[in-house]
Amino acid sequence: MSLKDLPTDAQPREKLLARGPAALADAELLAILLRTGIVGKGVLQLAQELLDPPANDGSGGFGGIAGLLQASSDDLARIKGLGPAKCAELIAVMELARRALAQQLRTREAFDSPDAVKHYLQLHLAHKRHEVFAVLFLDSQHRLIALEELFRGTLTQTSVYPREVVLRALHHHASAVVLAHNHPSGSVQPSRADEVLTQTLKSTLALVDVRVLDHIIVAPGQALSMAEQGLV
Template identity: 35%
Template sequence: MTSDGSKSKGEGHRQRLRDRFLAHGADGLTDSDMLELLLTMGTPRRDCKEPARELLARFNNSLSRVLDASQQELEQVKGVGSKNAFAIHFVQAVARRYLRERLIGKEYLRSSREVGDYLLHAMRGLSRETLVAILLDASYGILALEEIATGTLTAASVHPRELVKTAMAHNAAAVILAHNHPSGNTNPSEQDRRLTRHLYLALALCEIQLLDHCVVGADQRPYSFADHGLMEEIRQHCRPILSGTG
């Protein structure tokens, strides 16, 4: 408030942004507007318009890259302090938990796109390679999401017994695997293909299906082995081994 009791110019501007969001949802705000409102949660008495613009400029005009940035990276931007960075990280954490719980709560999985939406938000900002398993029942209802391994992911470094143990603990009938490429490139490497064959065999010997393996990058949609025909290639490759004729 000003000395005469009226709202300051900054507060009036923020209220207009809030009103616009209430009337039109996210479509009524630009990325800069959204960041400005997020920053004001940390420092409600400061004008956050310029820091919001600086953040977008620093991270290639990408809201998702701002949300995925580390505390140190955020605080390197002029006008962004620890309280502002906390507000951004907290909102990101809430969004990830929301998407995770919404995915697990589904009675059945309708498409790889649903999985991709969750994985893109949850994994694209990770600095280390991480392998997660989405565990499904016989009707493809999602039972749980579990982290299996972190670090360099190869057939030698990822132990099949950990994946099998996790799947059996949840009484899973099927599994979808996903891992991230911190480089941002979603094309699967030859290591990724070998790892997928390795884990496919381990699960198949326990009568558990491996339905897909998704590779998560930066802003593009995850690469799906199933959508690109690679899971069928793996099934054909492993069939003689599983039947005892390979």
């Protein structure tokens, strides 16, 4: 069924304007953004399929709004019905979400809203297919100065260089940092190497009076704070 075949008060755009965005299901909100479906598949069906769980063979959807917003351009391009224009719109929405969270973290103490820190890092790192080590540099009020991706690959003491982290902290005149990396495997449980790396960086940064507040591990749809686990 196409949107024009729905009763006017059930069409997503009209429903949003009349009742507000909270009244719409995820697929309805996504349908407004997509605007049109493809031959033989209405926009609501296309939207729902994008939100469906992924299949074992790599087909299927992205497992919800969070998974969709963490998808790369290559992930989006494999979906029939998502041409360059629709892919660009979805990527733009993802970037707007990143920037909105970054603005929030720059204007208030980061740990007034720990969930915002996790969401911000998820949007930046969770969709990547390789491990990335990043650092949030914070000022003396724990407001965000910058996020930098510093290293790629399997994270060990030998692949993450403490000297480089110290130099970047000094460059930003940071008073504190939040360490972060992703687990492409989907598990956010810290490994022994994660724990050792955290303590190494904590000791090294302490020499220049920079505190390590947390080390957050992210994966699609989830994030873990090592500080909350007593590991920092």
